[in-house]
Amino acid sequence: xxxxxxxxxDQVMPAMTSTTHWEAITEIVxxxxxxxxxxxxxxxxxLEALREREGKISxxxxxxxxxxxxxxxxxxxxxxxxxxxQEGIDFEALDNAPVHFVILFIVPKKKYQLHLKTLAAIARHxxxxxxxxHLAEAGSADEILAILAKRPAxxx
Numbered sequence: 001x002x003x004x005x006x007x008x009x010d011q012v013m014p015a016m017t018s019t020t021h022w023e024a025i026t027e028i029v030x031x032x033x034x035x036x037x038x039x040x041x042x043x044x045x046x047l048e049a050l051r052e053r054e055g056k057i058s059x060x061x062x063x064x065x066x067x068x069x070x071x072x073x074x075x076x077x078x079x080x081x082x083x084x085x086q087e088g089i090d091f092e093a094l095d096n097a098p099v100h101f102v103i104l105f106i107v108p109k110k111k112y113q114l115h116l117k118t119l120a121a122i123a124r125h126x127x128x129x130x131x132x133x134h135l136a137e138a139g140s141a142d143e144i145l146a147i148l149a150k151r152p153a154x155x156x
Contacts (some may be wrong), residue, residue, distance in 0.1 A: 001101065002121060002148070002149060003007075003040050003080075003103070003121045003124075003125055003148045004057055004145050004146075004148040004149035005016070006078060006080040006105070006118065006121075007080055007081075007082055007145060007148065008064075008145075009145055010035050010141075011031075011032070011035065011080060011081050011082060012082045012083075012084075012085040012141035012144050013027070013028065013031055013081065013082065013084065014019060014083075014084050014138065014139075014140060015048055015084065015086065015143075016028075016083040016084060016085040016089070016102070017075070018083075018085065018089055019072060019087070019089060019090065020089065020090055020093045021054070021058065021089065021090060021092055022051075023089075024045065024066070024068075024083065024085070024099070024102050025047075025050050025051075025054070025068050025102075025104060026034055026090045026093065027083065028068075028081040028083050028102060028104045029043060029046060029047055029050070029081075029104070029111045030043075031081055031083075032079060032081045032104075033038075037079045037081075038075075038079060038106075040142075041074075042072070042074045042075065045072060045116075046070065046072055046074065046075075046106055049070035049071065049072055049074050050068055050069075050070045050104075050106075052070070053068065053069065053127045054068060056091040057093060059091075059113070060091035060092055060093025060094060060099050061093065061094060062094045062095035062097065063095070063097070063099040063126065063127075063129075063132065064088070064092055064093075064097060064098065064099055064101060064132060065100075065101050065102075065103070065126045065132070065142070066089070066091045066093065066099040066101070066102045066104075067102075067103050067104075067119070067122055068102065068103075068104045068105075069104065069105045069106070069107065069115070069118075069119070070106055070107075071106070071107050071108070071112075071115070072106050072107070072108065072109065073108070073109050073110075073117070074105075075106050075108050076101065077108065078105055078106065078107050078108070078111070078114055078118060079099075079105065080103070080104065080105045081102075081103075081104045081105075082101070082102070082104075082144065082148075083102040084100060084101055084102075084103070084135065084136075084138075084144065085098075085099065085100050085102070086100070088100055089102070097156060098143040101126065101130075101135060102104060102135060103122050103126075105118055111124065117139075125148060134147045135147055135148075143144065154156045
């Protein structure tokens with residue numbers, strides 16, 4: 001699975017405005033709702049599932065990356081949003097560093113294997129410093145998608 005295959009240019013937010021963990025999650029969920037990927041009736045349940053997941057441990061995994069995710073019975077297919085913050089977001093990350101890349105996804109409860117494949121696709125890209133550097137320099141959603149579409153080198 002390629003992360004770019006789960007996104008289109010509209011789902012990419014190259015200039016997030018949030019400064020805190022929960023604001024960032026809400027900003028992406030609101031954006032996905034505005035695009036029609038989540039309905040008004042799905043939003044509260046999805047936000048609650050994400051809040052519950054974040055309550056266990058922050059999904060700020062380090063190296064400027066956060067991967068908030070949750071399961072939902074209300075979605076039929078995986079729903080993904082990508083956000084970039086030039087300033088950085090206080091995400092209570094494991095390394096205490098600000099987060100610059102937020103990859104949020106909601107997976108149907110009945111598709112657990114898809115959850116694992118999605119996490120693996122994200123890990124392949126974001127463990128690579130060169131990928132993170134190129135994403136930080138990208139000027140548009142289209143450039144971000146092009147970077148995510150490339151298969152990253154194995155070196156970190």
